[in-house]
Amino acid sequence: MEKEKVNELILKYNQGLATQNEILVIEKLVESNEIDLTQLASLHKLDEKITHQPDVVPSIEMDHRFYEMLGREKRKATSFTFSFPEWDVLLPRLALGCLLILVGFLSGVWIKQPTVGREVTQLTLQVAELKEMMMISLLEKESATERLKAVSLTQEITDPSKKVTAALLKTLNADPNVNVRLAALDALQGYVNRADVRIGLVRSIALQESPLVQLALAELMAVIQEKSSVSELKKVLDKKETPKEVKEKIKKSLDVLI
Amino acid sequence: MKLQTVTLHETLNLETLSDNYLMNKVRDGDPDKLGLLYERYKRPLLGFFIGMLRDKELSEDLVQNTFARILKYRHLYRGDGDFRTWLFHIARNVKNDHFKKKRVDQVPVDIWTERIGHSEIRSEEIQQEEELGMLSIAMERLSEEKREVLLLSKYQEKKYQEIGLLLGCSESAVKVKVFRALQELKAVYQQLEKTY
Numbered sequence: 405m406e407k408e409k410v411n412e413l414i415l416k417y418n419q420g421l422a423t424q425n426e427i428l429v430i431e432k433l434v435e436s437n438e439i440d441l442t443q444l445a446s447l448h449k450l451d452e453k454i455t456h457q458p459d460v461v462p463s464i465e466m467d468h469r470f471y472e473m474l475g476r477e478k479r480k481a482t483s484f485t486f487s488f489p490e491w492d493v494l495l496p497r498l499a500l501g502c503l504l505i506l507v508g509f510l511s512g513v514w515i516k517q518p519t520v521g522r523e524v525t526q527l528t529l530q531v532a533e534l535k536e537m538m539m540i541s542l543l544e545k546e547s548a549t550e551r552l553k554a555v556s557l558t559q560e561i562t563d564p565s566k567k568v569t570a571a572l573l574k575t576l577n578a579d580p581n582v583n584v585r586l587a588a589l590d591a592l593q594g595y596v597n598r599a600d601v602r603i604g605l606v607r608s609i610a611l612q613e614s615p616l617v618q619l620a621l622a623e624l625m626a627v628i629q630e631k632s633s634v635s636e637l638k639k640v641l642d643k644k645e646t647p648k649e650v651k652e653k654i655k656k657s658l659d660v661l662i
Numbered sequence: 663m664k665l666q667t668v669t670l671h672e673t674l675n676l677e678t679l680s681d682n683y684l685m686n687k688v689r690d691g692d693p694d695k696l697g698l699l700y701e702r703y704k705r706p707l708l709g710f711f712i713g714m715l716r717d718k719e720l721s722e723d724l725v726q727n728t729f730a731r732i733l734k735y736r737h738l739y740r741g742d743g744d745f746r747t748w749l750f751h752i753a754r755n756v757k758n759d760h761f762k763k764k765r766v767d768q769v770p771v772d773i774w775t776e777r778i779g780h781s782e783i784r785s786e787e788i789q790q791e792e793e794l795g796m797l798s799i800a801m802e803r804l805s806e807e808k809r810e811v812l813l814l815s816k817y818q819e820k821k822y823q824e825i826g827l828l829l830g831c832s833e834s835a836v837k838v839k840v841f842r843a844l845q846e847l848k849a850v851y852q853q854l855e856k857t858y
Binding site: 427430431434435436437441444446447450451453454455457458459460461462463465466467469470471473474477478583586616619649 | 680693694696697698700701702704705706708709712718721722725726729730733793794797798801812813815816834835837838840841842844845847848851
């Protein structure tokens with residue numbers, strides 16, 4: 405149908421003057437993509453009303469029941485579940501395992517000679533430094549996937565330097581992608597015994613805008629019993645824009661901390 | 663250097679912390695990750711069930727059943743489609759099973775009818791509340807099929823192609839279904855406006 409005629413029909417419909425037959429034509433035009441639903445003003449307005457109808461807030465009991473169920477499932481999973489990994493996953497792991505056994509064996513032989521032992525230690529240190537450098541440079545990448553890889557690299561570093569934890573804290577505070585921030589927080593959980601990391605995490609609370617990160621931080625603070633986080637958590641609690649469910653979680657964490 | 667190559671290869675398997683990534687983790691034996699998915703989707707799911715059943719307590723039970731079913735059938739998750747679509751596919755099955763067990767007929771529209779009928783002083787807030795109440799009544803008067811397509815349109819964020827996968831029809835057919843449902847909703851809504 406000609407564009408002009410379609411526009412005329414839309415106009416007529418929006419003025420509430422379309423006949424039953426014309427409405428059937430409009431339906432056909434919607435089906436053939438010649439009319440977008442948003443062009444039909446009264447319908448679009450109703451659709452918007454449905455979309456913006458406020459969601460009902462789930463009760464705490466619902467959360468409670470869910471996490472209880474998850475807890476039961478976790479206990480079941482740790483007791484006997486075994487699934488054979490696929491070959492493309494298994495092969496690199498097997499290769500790494502064999503390599504590590506070989507490296508361990510050779511190191512054992514060399515360590516008997518003091519000079520070689522020193523060289524091995526030096527080499528290990530260099531490898532660790534190299535990994536740290538790679539991780540920090542990957543964190544600068546534009547792609548979120550690359551940055552996630554960088555964060556996951558920290559799991560390969562046994563005793564990361566302050567440079568690494570500082571880079572992770574910076575990611576947690578400033579990365580534009582919420583998944584990367586969550587991954588950084590996940591990685592930092594392994595180093596909460598360090599004072600600088602704990603301080604960094606506390607400072608990060610007020611900087612977070614994503615409810616998911618706020619939830620995760622509030623839970624972490626309760627788990628590690630970080631009492632200095634109370635004032636920061638209260639700040640988030642007092643913010644108008646903080647979602648209700650986050651506020652509830654923060655209140656729970658504060659109950660544990662105070 | 664060899665060691666590093668292997669390590670890097672391993673990290674390449676890590677994609678993102680997207681819904682699919684998390685659900686894959688759940689499938690592969692890390693049920694903890696379902697917590698994050700639950701936090702992301704508990705509200706849309708509850709909204710969908712309440713929209714269909716008008717009963718908060720029952721809807722919360724069905725949200726729980728949906729996640730229990732996800733855990734039960736996690737080994738069937740392939741991870742090649744949209745997680746939200748898979749989730750709503752399960753939610754619809756849970757809802758249909760409930761309807762099979764117990765036919766939900768009349769729903770408590772009286773609460774809204776009463777509130778609308780007796781309001782004398784109409785502040786903007788009350789008026790807005792009334793409009794939402796009227797919309798709820800109008801939605802209730804639609805057939806189950808029409809109500810569902812409108813709710814899916816809301817919670818699937820107008821992705822008609824994905825809704826088509828759920829309903830087993832084409833994208834164009836979904837648009838027509840939404841058009842018809844909105845047409846009827848408009849008629850019921852206008853009727854209600856005249857009444858109150």
